[in-house]
Every structure is written in C-alpha cells, then in structure tokens.
Amino acid sequence: MDPRERLGELAKGKGVSLAALSRMLNRNPTYLQQYITKGSPKKLEEGDRRVLAQFLGVDEHELGGPKEKSYASRADRDWVEVPRLDVDAAAGPGAAGAGEEVFDAFRFSRRWLAEQGLDGAQLSAIRVVGDSMEPLLREGDEVLVDRRDAPFRDGVHVVRLDEMLLVKRVASKGGGRFSLLSQNLAYPPIDVQADDFAVIGRVVWKSGRV
Helix, strand or coil, rough: CCCHHHHEEEEEHHHCCCCHHHCCCCCCCCCCHHHHHHCCCCCCCCCHHHHHHHHHHHHHHHHCCHHCCCCCCCHHEEEEEEEEEEEECCCCCECCCCCCCCEEEEEEEEEHHHHCCCCCCCCCCEEEEEECCCCCCCCEEEEEEECCCCCCEEEEEEEECCCCCEEEEEEEEEEEEEEEEECCCCCCCCCEEEEHHEEEEEEEECCCCC
C-alpha cells in the first residue's frame, strides 16, 4: 500500500486528525494533509516518520521507510501508544469541550490491554477538572476513555451535555431516562432524557498523583 494512503488509513483507525498529528510533530496543521493529497513533501523526514510509526504502532516501512530501519523491534510491538488529548472533562459544574488536540501519549502493554478487553485504537486519555467525583477521581487525574460503540451499561462515563464535557457515573432509570451522578454528595444528581446528552466513552482506568 502507498505510504500516503496507509497513513490516512492509520490516522482514521486511531480516531485522530491529520492536523493533530501534524501538531504533534511540531509542524503546520496542514503538513500531513498536503503530504497525503498533494505529495508535498515527497516523503516524510526520518524523524517525523519515526514518531508517527511509534505513535500509530506500525513499522516505519509502512510509512515509506526502509524495512531494515524499521523502528519496531519485537519488544516495541508489545506496546500501544494511547493519545493524551488536550481536553478537560469536568467533575464539577461543567466545562466547555476544547478541541481534541493530541499533545502526548501514554504507553500501555498490548497484553495488559487485551487482558482488560480493551482495544488500543479506541482509547484516549483526558484530564479531570473539579471535585464532584472525589474521592474516586480528583482534579488533575487523567482517565482512559473507551470510545467503542457498545451497549450501554451503568458506570463512570465521559458525556456531553449542553456543549459541556462531564465525567459522571451514569445510571439508567428506565424509559429513556438517566441520572448523572457525582461521587461527591455535595453535588445533586442531574436527571436527563436519552436525547439530552451523548455518551463519549466509558472510563476504564485512571492515573493521578498520590
């Protein structure tokens, strides 16, 4: 497969825009779009190709590099890069969703993800702000969000409500009615209809300082 076509396919599968990947490379946001659609530059610079290969979890030769210089040793293939997004999910009154810019990545064991039943290509990490989910989640924690389209089940989710991103425990009340619950009892439940909000993904892991 042509490296340009392959890059576009990988970015789509990862759920990340070409503009976000370009910024991750400290390039103009149109850099990779022009590379794919206009052939400019003719090939990726070695450093850019290596960073993209590591982030996307493929050998460099899939992005136009020589096979003998492929970055991915057997050990490297055992790890998955999960993007950290420049997005806050409010554990409080609510925060406007920011653009989903990739600024870094967490590296997870591919085996561990498989043991948890998780697909690395459908995961992203975002920050928590506010105190409504304390002590479960504290401000500054980062949560791993599973964005797979799956049947709903009660649990902690990132949701969009009135253009705000929230992290809440979501419980079904039946009849298309839901409650958005805070761990901190100082915050009352938010009762909503199914059409009032959208589930972005289920929170499956957290990181944070002790």
